[in-house]
Amino acid sequence: MMQTKQQVNVVVNGGYAPQVIALKQGVPAELTFTRTSDQGCLDVVHSDALNFKTALPLQQPQTVKVPTDQAGTFEFSCGMDMFSGKVVISV
Ligand SMILES: [Cu+2]
Structure with missing residues (x-):
């Protein structure tokens, strides 16, 4: 059966878990970030390479779409x- 969507949950708690997320190229993907700790300056997550930026209110899951048209390794980071x-998007 064809995979029609990829969805990955990321816990934000003094860092990102998982820190490396593997996705398949060409399959629509979403990341859902949930910040569970006030630790650090992780109240914003953004990626220029993946074209998203979102605030992360505590304990409120936030979902962003990730383009998967290009294979490669793309970083995301906190506001600072x-x-x-x-x-990591691969074939
Ligand atoms: Cu920061």
Whole structure:
């Protein structure tokens, strides 16, 4: 059966877990970030490469769409670029 959508939950708690997210190229993808701790400056997550930016209110899951048309490794990070994670898109 064809995979029609990819959905990954990311917990934001002094960093990102998982920190590396593997996605398949060409399959629509969403990341749902849930910030569970006030620790650090993780109240915003953004990625220029993946074209998203969203505020992360505590304990309120926020979903962003991730383009999967290009394979590669793309970073996302907190508002001040101190914490980061990676999305690895492959065939
Ligand atoms: Cu930060």
